[in-house]
Amino acid sequence: MFHVLEKRISEAVSARIAALYGIEFAVQTEQPKQASFGEVAIAAAFQLARQLKKAPKAIAVEVADGFTVDGVSSIEIAGNGYLNVRLDRGSYAWGLIAGEAQAGAHGAGKIIVEHTNINPNKAAHIGHLRNAILGDTFVRMLRATGETVEVQNYIDNTGVQVADVVIGFRRLENKSAENVRDLITSTRFDYLCWDVYTRISAYYQDHKEDAAEWRRETLHAIEADEGADAEIGHLVADAIVDAHLQTMLRLGIEYDVLPRESEILHLQFWASAFEQLKQRQAIYFETEGKNKGCWVMPGAAFRDDPQGEEDSKVIVRSNGTVTYVGKDIAYQLWKFGLLGKDFYYRKWYEYPDGHPLWASTDQPQANDLHFGGGSRVYNVIDSRQSYLQDVVVAGLRALGYAEQADRSVHFSYEMVALSPRTCVELGIELSEEDKRRPYVEVSGRKGLGVKADDLIDKLIENALIEVTSRHPEEAAEARKRVASEIAVGALRYFMLKFTRNSLIAFDFSEALSFEGETGPYVQYAAVRARNILRKLEERGEKIPDFRAALPLEALARQLNSNEDCWQLLLAASKSDSAIERAVASGEPSHAARYAFQLAQAFSNFYHEFPVISETNPEKKTFLLWMTEYFRAQLERTLAVLGIEVPEYM
RNA sequence: GGGCGCGUAGCUCAGGUGGAUAGAGCAUCAGCCUUCUAAGCUGAGGGUCGCUGGUUCGAGUCCAGCCGCGCCUACCA
Numbered sequence: 046m047f048h049v050l051e052k053r054i055s056e057a058v059s060a061r062i063a064a065l066y067g068i069e070f071a072v073q074t075e076q077p078k079q080a081s082f083g084e085v086a087i088a089a090a091f092q093l094a095r096q097l098k099k100a101p102k103a104i105a106v107e108v109a110d111g112f113t114v115d116g117v118s119s120i121e122i123a124g125n126g127y128l129n130v131r132l133d134r135g136s137y138a139w140g141l142i143a144g145e146a147q148a149g150a151h152g153a154g155k156i157i158v159e160h161t162n163i164n165p166n167k168a169a170h171i172g173h174l175r176n177a178i179l180g181d182t183f184v185r186m187l188r189a190t191g192e193t194v195e196v197q198n199y200i201d202n203t204g205v206q207v208a209d210v211v212i213g214f215r216r217l218e219n220k221s222a223e224n225v226r227d228l229i230t231s232t233r234f235d236y237l238c239w240d241v242y243t244r245i246s247a248y249y250q251d252h253k254e255d256a257a258e259w260r261r262e263t264l265h266a267i268e269a270d271e272g273a274d275a276e277i278g279h280l281v282a283d284a285i286v287d288a289h290l291q292t293m294l295r296l297g298i299e300y301d302v303l304p305r306e307s308e309i310l311h312l313q314f315w316a317s318a319f320e321q322l323k324q325r326q327a328i329y330f331e332t333e334g335k336n337k338g339c340w341v342m343p344g345a346a347f348r349d350d351p352q353g354e355e356d357s358k359v360i361v362r363s364n365g366t367v368t369y370v371g372k373d374i375a376y377q378l379w380k381f382g383l384l385g386k387d388f389y390y391r392k393w394y395e396y397p398d399g400h401p402l403w404a405s406t407d408q409p410q411a412n413d414l415h416f417g418g419g420s421r422v423y424n425v426i427d428s429r430q431s432y433l434q435d436v437v438v439a440g441l442r443a444l445g446y447a448e449q450a451d452r453s454v455h456f457s458y459e460m461v462a463l464s465p466r467t468c469v470e471l472g473i474e475l476s477e478e479d480k481r482r483p484y485v486e487v488s489g490r491k492g493l494g495v496k497a498d499d500l501i502d503k504l505i506e507n508a509l510i511e512v513t514s515r516h517p518e519e520a521a522e523a524r525k526r527v528a529s530e531i532a533v534g535a536l537r538y539f540m541l542k543f544t545r546n547s548l549i550a551f552d553f554s555e556a557l558s559f560e561g562e563t564g565p566y567v568q569y570a571a572v573r574a575r576n577i578l579r580k581l582e583e584r585g586e587k588i589p590d591f592r593a594a595l596p597l598e599a600l601a602r603q604l605n606s607n608e609d610c611w612q613l614l615l616a617a618s619k620s621d622s623a624i625e626r627a628v629a630s631g632e633p634s635h636a637a638r639y640a641f642q643l644a645q646a647f648s649n650f651y652h653e654f655p656v657i658s659e660t661n662p663e664k665k666t667f668l669l670w671m672t673e674y675f676r677a678q679l680e681r682t683l684a685v686l687g688i689e690v691p692e693y694m
Numbered sequence: 695g696g697g698c699g700c701g702u703a704g705c706u707c708a709g710g711u712g713g714a715u716a717g718a719g720c721a722u723c724a725g726c727c728u729u730c731u732a733a734g735c736u737g738a739g740g741g742u743c744g745c746u747g748g749u750u751c752g753a754g755u756c757c758a759g760c761c762g763c764g765c766c767u768a769c770c771a
Contacts, residue, residue, distance in 0.1 A: 573730075
């Protein structure tokens with residue numbers, strides 16, 4: 046609603062300026078610093094001052110003189126040339142009641158968002174949670190603005206990390222495929238693999254030659270899909286993928302398709318990409334120097350001022366195998382439908398809500414499913430991989446796909462590290478050097494990190510204590526469900542409140558907090574809004590039909606006589622523009638912060654206006670509508686963040 | 695060395711395309727529960743926006759140079 050009006054105002058002022066001065070000027074609207082200045086501010090007079098050789102104030106006077114816009118009650122000149130716009134409150138509110146929201150139909154093509162992408166060789170940790178929560182929230186934001194989105198979770202089931210766990214089971218633990226199969230059903234397998242991976246990594250420290258030899262053998266066996274190594278590789282990767290899916294499902298995160306590395310290999314995706322790269326001369330065969338015998342991409346393709354050979358990137362090794370980046374170029378081509386190939390798909394899992402999850406397969410299937418072929422691609426990958434992402438995009442560009450290269454977005458974010466205090470709580474021994482640092486990097490190899498499920502469990506445990514102390518009379522099952530929703534709300538909000546390039550030094554006490562700027566604070570506001578409406582019905586009163594009960598004049602009367610209500614309503618009506626802005630800037634944190642501000646606004650409303658006990662009938666109806674509107678807006682915004690509203694708190 | 699990013703209140707962080715008095719949460723202190731749930735609300739204190747220059751009517755925001763910190767810079771993924 047608000048952004049519709051903003052747009053109308055900026056267009057009208059632009060037209061006005063064109064009529065007055067005969068120039069094209071795209072007027073920007075902004076939010077006034079103070080609420081008392083009005084609802085929309087325009088600084089155009091300052092920007093035009095030089096061009097028109099006039100004082101800003103004089104321009105503002107000319108623009109504002111006799112100028113009106115539909116839905117605007119007044120335009121004032123303030124300061125040295127600001128135009129402050131005041132909305133017609135009654136008609137604004139009436140528009141909200143009548144539901145004049147209408148999301149503009151976006152959707153020129155499918156958007157692909159790839160996130161999570163955890164190596165399927167051990168339990169997920171908090172760093173992975175940031176990736177998945179950022180990605181999932183961005184998907185929800187896009188869908189809220191009307192986009193069609195396909196969610197991909199890439200599974201590297203044939204890489205060294207899986208190989209290392211296979212080696213751990215085979216060489217350190219002496220396990221057969223049959224043993225591993227048993228372990229999958231009888232143990233917390235993703236946790237077991239976490240430990241196996243830590244042990245084999247530690248073993249490599251002292252046995253470098255074994256590492257190289259065993260990895261070569263095992264990777265070869267896995268790629269060829271032969272023997273016990275390959276079998277264990279399948280068992281491990283598939284079981285861990287399932288574990289990750291369950292972990293993410295606890296947070297409400299679902300995927301559409303799992304493109305897997307094994308099919309990229311078996312269906313020769315790389316061979317097709319390799320042909321294209323050679324044909325277009327995006328890569329060349331190096332005949333001398335340190336990269337002799339490799340196919341490399343010259344540094345000039347992805348660097349502004351390459352330092353020479355040092356900067357070229359090996360795509361195919363001298364032994365003929367392709368690097369990760371090479372495979373990623375093939376994968377990226379497929380995402381845009383530029384590879385000329387597709388996977389086959391089999392159903393991997395059906396979510397409790399009925400949503401099917403498909404996974405790639407190399408065997409033809411009865412279905413005729415197709416994925417990929419997006420018009421825009423977001424890769425949610427941490428900022429440490431920006432160099433590799435640059436190379437992938439350079440690959441597209443070198444192949445002549447400039448447009449797709451521009452639409453390949455590295456949705457990067459900084460890592461999640463551990464605060465020193467949290468390390469102490471986890472019983473992790475820190476070196477003197479680490480103790481002086483503000484944070485300690487998570488390391489899967491060292492087993493140094495907080496497992497996702499452990500954190501979620503701990504959050505639920507803490508939430509359950511709070512819930513039980515407040516609502517001892519409620520059924521245990523319901524309390525558990527509420528505690529879980531609060532825990533998820535806390536976790537998702539915590540991961541979203543920071544901007545993407547802010548490094549999170551994970552701290553238990555901070556993450557476990559349910560007060561202040563947290564998910565539960567926002568949930569609490571929504572629960573209280575619902576409570577008011579519920580209490581009313583419990584008293585035998587009915588929620589009025591607001592369209593009939595609140596004519597425009599009544600709305601104008603209420604809003605003009607009460608500044609606080611107007612400000613609160615205004616804030617609540619900005620959810621669409623907040624989400625749009627968050628999408629445009631690629632910052633889910635903006636959406637999270639808006640949710641918090643909205644909750645703050647409602648908390649103020651809650652304390653200032655006793656709704657049910659209000660004796661003036663018109664005012665009571667009006668306050669009820671405000672409550673209902675806040676409830677709807679809070680719930681919509683929380684849904685975009687992937688946070689549920691508990692029955693009670 | 696090069697690339698990317700960061701430096702704002704005691705702590706953790708926000709600060710659309712430069713604009714009107716730099717914000718929030720936590721922590722601290724002082725208040726508010728016979729009235730829709732105190733996971734809440736009200737108020738107070740707390741700032742050389744790393745430093746120095748520049749651009750201009752105007753800089754936390756843009757530019758340059760410093761200082762400090764982090765990540766990346768593999769024929770690992």
